[in-house]
Amino acid sequence: MTAIALPSLRARLGRLGGSVRGASSGLTAIGVKELRGRMRGRRAFIILTVYLILIGGFAWMSEILQEKLYAGAFANQATFASAAIGRAVFGAILLLETLLVVVLTPGFTAGAISLEREKQTLDMLATTPISSLAIVIGKLLSALVYVFILVLASVPLSALVFVFGGVAWDDVLRGYIVLLATAVGIGSVALFFSALARRTQAATILSYFAVLAATLGSLFIFSFWSTVASTTTFAPDGSTRISGGPPEAIMYLNPYIAQADVLCGAGDGVDALDRNTTFCGRVGSITGANPFGITTPLPMPGVKVDPGFGGVINLGGGDGVNVDGAPGCPANARCAAIAFDDVAVTEGQIFGVQRDTFWPKSVAAWLVISVIFTLLSVQLVTPTRRWRPRLPGFLRRRSSRSPA
Amino acid sequence: MSAIVSVEGLVKRYNGTLAVAGVELAVEPGEIFGLVGPNGAGKTTMLRMMATLLEPSAGDAVIAGESVRRNPAAVRRVLGFMPDVFGVYDDMKVWEYLDFFARCYGLPAARRRRIIADLLELVDLGPKRDDYVQALSRGMQQRLCLAHALVHDPQVLLLDEPASGLDPRARIELRELLRELRRLGKTILISSHILPELEEICTSVAIMDRGKVLAAGRISDIEQRLRVGAVLRVRVLADEAGLDEATEAFRAEPDVASAEILEDGTIELGFRGDDAAAAQLLARAIARGSTVASFARAASDLEELFLQVTGAEPESVGDAA
Numbered sequence: 001m002t003a004i005a006l007p008s009l010r011a012r013l014g015r016l017g018g019s020v021r022g023a024s025s026g027l028t029a030i031g032v033k034e035l036r037g038r039m040r041g042r043r044a045f046i047i048l049t050v051y052l053i054l055i056g057g058f059a060w061m062s063e064i065l066q067e068k069l070y071a072g073a074f075a076n077q078a079t080f081a082s083a084a085i086g087r088a089v090f091g092a093i094l095l096l097e098t099l100l101v102v103v104l105t106p107g108f109t110a111g112a113i114s115l116e117r118e119k120q121t122l123d124m125l126a127t128t129p130i131s132s133l134a135i136v137i138g139k140l141l142s143a144l145v146y147v148f149i150l151v152l153a154s155v156p157l158s159a160l161v162f163v164f165g166g167v168a169w170d171d172v173l174r175g176y177i178v179l180l181a182t183a184v185g186i187g188s189v190a191l192f193f194s195a196l197a198r199r200t201q202a203a204t205i206l207s208y209f210a211v212l213a214a215t216l217g218s219l220f221i222f223s224f225w226s227t228v229a230s231t232t233t234f235a236p237d238g239s240t241r242i243s244g245g246p247p248e249a250i251m252y253l254n255p256y257i258a259q260a261d262v263l264c265g266a267g268d269g270v271d272a273l274d275r276n277t278t279f280c281g282r283v284g285s286i287t288g289a290n291p292f293g294i295t296t297p298l299p300m301p302g303v304k305v306d307p308g309f310g311g312v313i314n315l316g317g318g319d320g321v322n323v324d325g326a327p328g329c330p331a332n333a334r335c336a337a338i339a340f341d342d343v344a345v346t347e348g349q350i351f352g353v354q355r356d357t358f359w360p361k362s363v364a365a366w367l368v369i370s371v372i373f374t375l376l377s378v379q380l381v382t383p384t385r386r387w388r389p390r391l392p393g394f395l396r397r398r399s400s401r402s403p404a
Numbered sequence: 405m406s407a408i409v410s411v412e413g414l415v416k417r418y419n420g421t422l423a424v425a426g427v428e429l430a431v432e433p434g435e436i437f438g439l440v441g442p443n444g445a446g447k448t449t450m451l452r453m454m455a456t457l458l459e460p461s462a463g464d465a466v467i468a469g470e471s472v473r474r475n476p477a478a479v480r481r482v483l484g485f486m487p488d489v490f491g492v493y494d495d496m497k498v499w500e501y502l503d504f505f506a507r508c509y510g511l512p513a514a515r516r517r518r519i520i521a522d523l524l525e526l527v528d529l530g531p532k533r534d535d536y537v538q539a540l541s542r543g544m545q546q547r548l549c550l551a552h553a554l555v556h557d558p559q560v561l562l563l564d565e566p567a568s569g570l571d572p573r574a575r576i577e578l579r580e581l582l583r584e585l586r587r588l589g590k591t592i593l594i595s596s597h598i599l600p601e602l603e604e605i606c607t608s609v610a611i612m613d614r615g616k617v618l619a620a621g622r623i624s625d626i627e628q629r630l631r632v633g634a635v636l637r638v639r640v641l642a643d644e645a646g647l648d649e650a651t652e653a654f655r656a657e658p659d660v661a662s663a664e665i666l667e668d669g670t671i672e673l674g675f676r677g678d679d680a681a682a683a684q685l686l687a688r689a690i691a692r693g694s695t696v697a698s699f700a701r702a703a704s705d706l707e708e709l710f711l712q713v714t715g716a717e718p719e720s721v722g723d724a725a
Binding site for chain 2: 025026028029032033036037038040116119120121122123124125126127128129130383384
């Protein structure tokens with residue numbers, strides 16, 4: 001039996017190898033072609049230079065602004081001020097780059113397929129053995145490579161914030177992961193519109209509309225929903241509880257919220273209190289991050305609290321008031337029920353923030369989106385057999401043709 | 405000889421209308437096969453189905469032993485396709501354009517270099533190697549597009565309206581190129597509504613109209629089959645009265661449908677018979693004492709043939725001239 005199964009397995013592996021080689025040569029073909037056109041001459045070099053000058057200027061200005069802001073506040077705590085400045089500059093760079101990714105990516109990808117259609121080159125491509133998947137992935141990657149080059153070129157600039165402190169290398173890494181995932185996601189959505197629409201103009205408009213929906217639209221819907229649906233109750237001990245708000249999933253595709261989550265977690269959130277209570281407090285109300293960590297006596301205004309039970313915390317004090325009637329509260333202990341939104345809680349984290357509650361979900365959401373839209377684009381690019389699932393070649397039986 | 409391209413009952417339906425209605429074709433190796441028909445006859449649809457760009461609603465086409473339906477990937481390897489509106493990429497040099505398509509076929513670098521040089525030589529674009537594609541003239545772009553379809557050395561070439569939009573000089577160059585390709589052993593299918601273009605280069609034609617093949621085969625064979633309605637031109641040396649008399653005599657012949665005297669004094673006969681009947685007609689005319697200076701079948705070209713087959717008015721054939 002193995003004697004029969006082995007050759008067929010080997011044949012299948014051979015075919016798999018063949019299709020992988022085919023796909024990689026197709027990817028190279030598309031990649032070389034696209035990048036040759038895009039990187040030709042001095043254009044790319046000039047764009048990169050101008051871009052870095054702009055980002056550098058922006059970082060410098062925000063640094064000056066922050067310095068003025070903190071000039072009096074931390075008169076005796078230069079280290080603390082420096083950390084705050086570092087974080088602010090990091091935030092400025094991160095948000096500017098997010099803007100860049102959000103604006104540039106659709107511009108590079110929305111024409112990828114529709115331009116080929118308009119120039120009638122897609123037919124010529126489709127009659128070569130190159131697979132539709134190689135066309136779509138090749139187009140997506142070569143468009144993204146340019147965005148990635150712009151993003152990665154600014155890494156040394158972002159690293160300047162280490163001079164100020166307040167930001168660790170893993171914060172920078174988090175920020176860039178969000179940037180890249182967002183670029184891949186937006187790129188594949190724009191590419192899908194490019195494959196769907198006949199004209200580049202329509203594809204571009206649809207892509208920017210989708211980007212607007214993910215950024216401004218999600219924010220609007222979120223605030224509308226939370227205003228209409230959520231109820232705020234005041235506990236006897238003076239704490240505020242908000243329940244019935246919108247699901248945070250609305251915000252998964254909002255790169256700004258994801259970056260704000262990264263930013264508010266930077267340097268373990270050891271930051272000026274005013275920032276935590278205002279900006280990061282609001283971000284926390286969306287991302288579920290508690291700016292004061294879980295050891296905080298009471299949920300802060302805006303912190304998501306589920307009426308259901310998430311955990312019981314012995315708040316100490318021992319005045320016997322069981323806030324919310326949390327079950328499992330020892331007698332003579334002051335307890336509060338806090339929902340943790342299925343976030344792993346670091347026990348005993350004092351005066352820190354819950355980290356990584358939101359941005360990994362955002363990254364995951366963008367990656368899922370990009371896989372779905374890439375597969376849809378492949379279907380749209382394939383001239384025949386649209387919307388019909390087919391097994392990859394190495395799994396299919398070779399069609400036995402009867403001798404004609 | 406077995407056919408290298410065989411089309412078996414190919415059908416394409418678009419929302420209820422039949423673009424191609426059950427076409428059967430057989431093209432033998434080494435032929436230059438012309439697909440003639442007015443715009444909308446289904447030529448492009450047929451070629452696109454054969455090029456694996458459209459899925460047939462029914463039927464199949466087998467190209468070099470590979471089925472378009474069952475194994476489109478294999479068909480793509482033996483086939484070169486040039487679409488009717490050929491595309492060029494901006495920001496690309498001539499050699500890069502060919503290099504790109506050669507890479508799409510997975511050719512290794514050394515072979516790519518060699519084949520690009522050979523192809524540029526073949527289509528006479530050697531000196532334009534480093535020019536930008538969009539800067540070439542239309543005829544040159546056209547030849548470059550033909551070269552792109554040859555990078556993988558296909559056995560069969562499908563060319564959709566290759567001559568459209570070309571000036572006469574570029575057309576002649578294209579014709580020479582196609583003949584050269586035939587010498588290299590390629591089988592070529594060409595669609596066109598420009599009939600004289602095909603007549604000069606095609607070994608066989610299929611005349612299409614409204615999704616159907618009305619007649620197919622060697623041009624001379626089709627002519628033979630369509631003898632009915634052929635035109636004979638007879639020049640008789642006689643004065644006016646003699647001409648009238650000769651015309652009357654022709655009119656009385658059984659196979660002659662009509663007889664008219666043209667401006668230049670030639671008698672034009674609408675003739676229903678075959679070659680043997682024509683010979684007898686001539687013999688009888690001479691026996692009658694007519695001084696026949698010339699007796700010939702009016703050069704029956706593809707265009708005439710086409711009009712006879714489709715029954716179309718000349719105006720509806722488009723820019724057939």
